[in-house]
Structure formats: C-alpha cells, structure tokens
Amino acid sequence: MTLGFQYLRSLLYIFQIYVAMLVLGIVFAPYALLSKNGARQACKTYARWAIWSARWMVGIRSEVRGTVPTGEVIIAAKHQSFLDILIIFNALPQAKFIMKRELMWTPIIGVYAKRLGCIPVDRGKRGAAITQMVQDVAREFSEPGQLVIYPQGTRVAPGAQKSYKVGSGVLYVGLKQPCVPVATNVGLLWPRSGILRKPGLGTVEFLDPIPPGEPRDVFMTELETRIEARSDALMAELGFDKDELRRID
Template identity: 85%
Template sequence: MTLAFQYLRSLIYVIQIYAAMLLLGIVFAPYALLSKNGARQACKTYARWALWSARWMVGIRTEVRGTVPIGEVIVAAKHQSFLDILVIFNALPQAKFIMKRELMWTPIIGVYAKRLGCIPVNRGRRGAAIARMVQDVAKEFTEPGQLVIYPQGTRVAPGAQKSYKVGSGVLYAELQQPCVPVATNVGLLWPRTGILRKPGLGVVEFLDPIPPGQERDLFMAELERRIETRSDALMSELGFEHDGLRQHG
C-alpha cells in the first residue's frame, strides 16, 4: 500500500467522522437536551462509530487493557491524540473530562460536553485556574463518575517531553479518591496534528490505581513514572524506540 493511497484513505476517514459528529449531534439533540443520559448515549454512539470505521477505513485497531474503573475515581491519562479520548470515553461508564475552556464554545462538542458535566479550565493564571477547577469539580460531582484529566495539559507527541502539571495533584488531594493512571501508544498511529492515519494496534491501558492519601509531590512523581514507563513500553510494541532522551515538545 502506497503512502499516497493511505493518505487518501485517511482524508476520507477524517471527513466522514466530522460529518458523523455533525449528523449524530443533530439527531440526538432533542434527547440530549432532555437527558444527560441522552447526551452520553449520543457520544458513545459517535465514539463507537469512529473506532469501528477507523478499523476498516485506515487499518487502526484499538485495544483496552487493564481493569476499567467503574466507581468514583480520578483517571489521569497520557494524551497523544483525539483517538485516546475516543477509546477512554467508550471504555468508561460515566466519564467527565477536564477540558480547555475554549472547547466549550465549539459547535456540537461544547453543547454535549456541558451536558456530560465536563469541567472547563482556563489555561491562563494558573493559581486562579486551579482554584476554579476545584470549585467546578465539586459542583459536578453530585453524581458518581470518572473524572478524566490529562496531567500534561495537552496532547504530547510520542517521544516528546512535557512536564506534568500540578492540577492532577491538587484534585487528588482535594477529592481523596483513587487515581487510575492510563498509558497509551495511539499517537504513533493517529498523530496529534495532520491527516495521515497509520495502520496498527493502538492500545489504551488502565494501570493499577494509586490509593488516596499520598503526599502530593510523591503522588506526582509516582504518576509520571507509571504513565511514562508503560507508555514507552506500549510504543515499543509498535517499533518506536528512543535513546532515553525524549525530544522537547
């Protein structure tokens, strides 16, 4: 299969998943506006379609490993591309994401994110943003669910280095809930930017939970160690190797 043909397949795939997002967003809108469960079912339907069509259109298969949490936990995940969002949301029964505030104003995504109880975060003025995030999380957690946060704050390319932000540690201390680290290799197949999608097996792995009660700095060090070590191992399964010195992102 030539690179040009794979690029064409990828382009068609990208166009159709955004078309599907618009179509499903409109079709489910009445149900979603009346019921949070309706919004969740709409997003689950979209995630399953995107994952299923990726398999036969561009050759990306996905696999979930580890024990998927079902209770009230913090899920701290490696974020490499939109694909890991789809896999995590599809796997968790009641996921709520910490997400950039700007996304809450986008058509379709913003409306459904609000209905699901996702928490917007302003990335400016770190201290004020963290305090607001904690307040918003407390308001939304009147219902049980899994709070998904990306400790590095954004998508990070495979092999790139980006520090882990303090927000994960603050939530861990405030909520006194177990934290489930999540590793992935999907950025090797579905990059954070660009059109080309590469065939292969993308894995999202739920690791053993970190129990509540650890000192924050120790928790952050343990979280980073677990996620990065296991993500490197998963990327090695796809043939990605590095010399131990990640590129700075």
C-alpha cells in the same frame, strides 16, 4: 499499500467522522437536551463509530487493557491524540473530562460536553484556573462518575517531553479518591496533528490505581513514572524507540 493511497484513506476518514459528529449531534439533540443520559448515549455512539470506522478505513485497530474502573475515581491519562479520548470515553461508564475552556464554545462538542458535566479550565490563568477547577469539580461531583484529567495539560507527541502539571495532584489530594493512571501508544498511529493515519494496534491501558492519602509530591512522582514507563513500553510494541529518537534529536 502506497503512502499516497493511505493519505487518501485518511482524508476520507477524517471527513466522514466530522460528518458523523454533525449528523449524530443533530439527531440526538432532543434526547440530549432532555436527559444527560441522552447526551452520553450520543457521545458513546459517536465514539464507537469513529473507532469502528478507523479499523476498516485506515487500518487502526483499538485495544483496551487493564481493569476499567466503574466507581468514582480520578483518571489521569496520557494524551497523544483524539483517538485516546475516544477509546477512554467509550470504555468508561460515566466519564467526564477536564477540558480547555475554548472547546466549550465549539458547535456540537461544547454543547454535549456541558451536558456530560465536563469541567472547563482556562489554561492561561494558572493558579486562578486551578482554584476554579476545584470549585467546579466539587459542584459537578454531586453525580457519580469518572473524572478524566490529562496531567500534561495537552496532547504530547510520542517521544516529546512535557512536564506534568500540578492540577492532577490538587484534585487527588482534594477529592481523596483513588487515581487510575492510563498509558497509551495511539499517537504513533493517529498523530496529534496532520492528516495521515497509520495502520496498527492502538492501545489504551488502565494501570493499577494509586490509593488516596499520598502526599502530593509523592503522588505526582509516582504518576509520571508509571504513565511514562508504561506508555514507552506500549510504543515499543509498535517498534518505537524513544531513546533512539532522543539521540537523533
């Protein structure tokens, strides 16, 4: 298969998943406005369609490893592209996300995120944003679910280094819940930006939970070590050598 043909397939795939988002968003709107379950079913339907169509349109297969949590836990996940969001949301029974505030004002995504109980964060305000996040989480946790946070705060390209932010530790200490780290390699197939989608097996892996009660600094060190080590291992399965990239850089 030529690169040009794969690029064309990728372009068509991207176009159709945005069309599907619009169509499903409108079709499910009455149900979603009446029921949070309706909003969740709409988003699950979209996630499943995007994952399934990625397989036959651009050759990206998806796999979930590890034990998927079903109770009230914090999910601290490596974030490389939109695909890991789709896979994680589809796998979890009642996921709600910590997400940047700007997304809450986007058509379709913002409306459904609010209905799911996602927590907006203003990344520019730092300390004030963390305080507000904790208050919002406490309010939203009147309903059970799995709270998904991206410890690095944004999508990070494979091989790139970005520090882990304190927000994950604040929630871990404040909520006194187990935290399930999540590793992934999907950024090698579906990049954080650009059009080209590459065929292969994209994996999201739920790791063993970190029980509540650890000091925040200890928790943060363990979280980063486990997520990064396992993500590197998953990327190595696709032939990616992080150390080689560092030498090249």
